[in-house]
Amino acid sequence: MAYAQPHPRLSVLSNTSQSSIDHLSPTASSTRFSLPSAPSVVSNKPSAPRPNIYDRNLNKTRVSEVSASAFSFLFSEIVQYTQKRVSGINDLERRLNTLGYRIGTRVLELMVWRAESSSKTPKREIRFLPALMLIHTQVWKAVFGKAADAIEKSVENADEYMIIDNDPPIERHISVPRDMSQLSCSSFTAGIVEAVMDCLGFPARVTAHNTPTTQFPSRTTILIKLEKSVLDREELLK
Template sequence: MQRGDSLNSPFVPFSPNPSIQQGTPTSTPPLKHTLSSSTSSNLRYSSSRKSIYDRHLNRSQRSELSKASFAFLFGEMVQYAQKRVNGIADLEKKLNLHGYSIGQRLLELLLWREGRSAKRETRILGILQFITTTVYRSIFNKPADGLEKSRDNEDEYMLIDNDPMVNSYISVPKEMSQLNCAAFVAGIIEAVLDGCLFPGRVTAHSVPTEQLPAKTVFLIKFDEAVIERESVLG
């Protein structure tokens, strides 16, 4: 995860509608969201007076969230985190922690949906394939673009995303070019690994190319105990 100097300006989340693109961040007053009592009630309950917690967990298995909604929520989360940190390193750490909490719940949901057919992975390659396919597809509706093993370090693997969705809706100032908001996704991956007893550290790194300017590599560095267990299993 890249480290940098202190932050001097807040983020401006990218708006899918050019007509509502924000101007200078410092001159724009904070938005105030007001909900009437009837609107608040409609958000909490459906016409049948059942809350979202009454729904079956498989009901939303094939449902999709609009990108506009995701862009707004993620942009607000980045702004919220940015106002409470002192530098790029702290901001990436904060995003990583937010992603970690989501990854814990996502793993529980995926295993519950698999039911008795759920398989406990005991090998590194197996858990990484589970993340690049099942986990990644459940979040972004597509598998990861690649998975590689480090040639220099036995405990390092690289998961590749050529165009992370989380970076598509954030406008990063030039003075903060080292920031990669995909640290949020790195936190999700790390939580899944920890939950499956493959502890390690996951960081997001920008590796732009001429054809893939948004390419991001998630560097997965496993704990020594994981490598020792792998060698014992042969």
């Protein structure tokens, strides 16, 4: 029995389809479906350097703030560390004053550098009262973020001035034991003031005293006792 020959077009499609099926069949060629192994990529790009605090622009950090909790924790550790190595309250206050003195020299250096870099005509105070106002406002803001509350002059002694801080940030989280009630941790602040006074050319002895009131239980007075040479120079400049 003779069968009719398929149409040439159908025959071509049939052969092509069959060859395509054989071509795509996974059993026909197992290597065609194997994925090539990905080449290992080795990056030659150097890693970014870690930020260094010494590379930061000093002017950009002018308005930056330090965490109050971090500062309180660090200062409390300083007080506890110092307390274990002293023999009395006077020795503890003296050491806190020394630590503050080191901070004061650096604070003034930074303030002077910023003033000279941002002003075409920077000036240096040569009179005592303008220098005292500088400490009352700018130094206090640079260290504590706010100005001190008042400046007073002693009625009894002409060489004594006082800076009043009703709520010193350095005393907010300090709990002084009853047997050490005379201790003033603001001796650290007194050291900062003494360093600024000495560097500005107004040598003085600066101490801190607790002067609490009903409204301000942490009120502190920074007592500045000027040397005689400062008073003599003030008389000549009048």
